[in-house]
Amino acid sequence: MQRWLILADDLTGANDCAVAFARHGHAAAVVWGNGAAEPGDSVVAVDADSRRLPPDAAAARHRALLEAWRSPGAALFKKIDSTLRGQPAAELAETLAVLREAGQPALAIVAPAFPATGRTTEGGHVRLNGDPLEATPLWARDHTYPTAELSAVLAAAGLDAGHLPLEALRAGDAPPAAALRGALAAGTAAMVCDAATAEDLAAIARATLPLWRRVVWVGTGGLAAALAAAAPGGRAEPPPLPSLPASGGLLLVVGSVAEASRAAAERLLRAGGVHFFPIAPALLRAGPGAEWHAAAEAIAGVLARGEDALVTIGTEPAADLRQGAALTEALAMLLRPAGRRMGGLFATGGETARAVLAGLGIGSIRLLDEVEPGVPLGLTRGRAGVPVVTKAGAFGNMDTIGRARDRMRALLQGRDPE
Structure with a gap:
């Protein structure tokens, strides 16, 4: 069974992604602080608790955790907030730098859409329930970047990005595969992928899983669910829940x-x-x-x-x-x-x-x-x-x-x- 390391900026995000793999039969755990994984865990999500840190501190924390937890035999998923809170660009830039230094340069597959919760990516731009993210109360209350246009967000952290639009994603397997091969050959840092439905995310998963040694997935529970469903080794139904003794309220x-x-x-x-x-x-x-x-x-x-x-x-x-x-x-x-x-x-x-x-x-x-x-x-x-x-x-x-x-x-x- 494929092993996975998920690096998240907060606990709810770590849980969102890890549970997608648990539902498909993987032994999935979330750890933080002094917590430890267990030998049978095939999916480990690490909470960096970096959502409210400034860019340099958030990046440094991701570097330290990646250096502590990274394994050459594990696929890497970088969990970001679906509405771009925190410092996803700085954290991703540092993640890619750590991999380059280790001789494992990677293409970031950036797909933050989570259609089941109203988050989509269209034209390279994050939308919430159909509206531009910048027009929503969420953005007004808490945002880090001046725009929700993903290429611009990444460029601010020194990352060049290609774009895989919906029409190419939905045209069959050949256009996404060609775009990914071109980005890898050119040494592009990231590929921003549009997605408006769960099937769009499934198409991204199918196109990118064969490249797991050369890519880093960057997204939310939506992309994690698509990868968990497409990855070998899992099962379609979640495991049975245990029976627990009743205790306090x-x-x-x-x-x-x-x-x-x-x-x-x-x-x-x-x-x-x-x-x-x-x-x-x-x-x-x-x-x-x-x-x-x-x-x-x-x-x-x-x-x-x-x-x-x-x-x-x-x-x-x-x-x-x-x-x-x-x-x-x-x-x-x-x-x-x-x-x-x-x-x-x-x-x-x-x-x-x-x-x-x-x-x-x-x-x-x-x-x-x-x-x-x-x-x-x-x-x-x-x-x-x-x-x-x-x-x-x-x-x-x-x-x-x-x-x-x-x-x-x-x-x-x-x-x-x-």
Whole structure:
């Protein structure tokens, strides 16, 4: 079975990609911090936790991780954000530099489309639900580059790029193969690939898999799913889920300000059956005190009774997104007593999930299945099988948290989750 190394800029992205391989029969794990892979893992996704770093620091972290984890016998997938948050160009440039220095020059296959979540690439430009990415609230709230035109983004990092348009991709196997051969012969750094459907991504996978020793795939869970389906050695159906003993209640944490996540939290509250704990940013900034400890004990108490707790970071009209990492770390500290009581964790926002789990000494997840596209389910390692569902902040819809809660409850109770 082909081995894979996935290098991701946050935990939710690492999970999105690894679970695609798990669903096709590969033993897939995500690791971070001091976490370690196990001998049977054929797919290892490493979370660099670099989303909010400046370009030089993000690139340096990718270099260090690639040098530590790279194996000549493993195919390489560079996970980037589907809406170009973070520093994907600088990270890719450093990744290609490491490979060149090791005598393995590679062509980057850049295909960030994830049609199942509304992300497409057309004319070399990222679109969200049909609109130019630059015209969306996501871009207005958080973006790194002046444009979502991929060749320009790559050029800013010193990477020249060819372009494989939809019409060539859909014309059969010969045009994509010819374009790839030409780019490899010319020493081009990257090939930007359009994709508007899952079949477009499948065509990219079929055209590029035979070249796995000479390419680096750059994309999201959409491309990972296409590669996992086309790669040899897997199976069509996900493995059966284990039966777990029921323990504490579910800890449901919304650390994202994205509209999709907030709407899903509101829908869950209206449905009832959960205890709600909105945590004010001012409380997190102030640090441990009487109010802090009261909130921490109240959340832990709910979970100890086997009931579910929904925790959100309150919104502030003039919030500075640069404070997000500090608030997330503070929230993870506040939730540490709750984490020792929880029977399962749902977390939206990669920084949130990583911080909560790392605070409990957990550094690895074994991926099992998806609740829905882009919302993976796994089990922690280093603690007896605690189910974990993660979701990128802008993925999903108003029912996503409820579905994740139902799926984890079914797993803990030994029921058919469907």
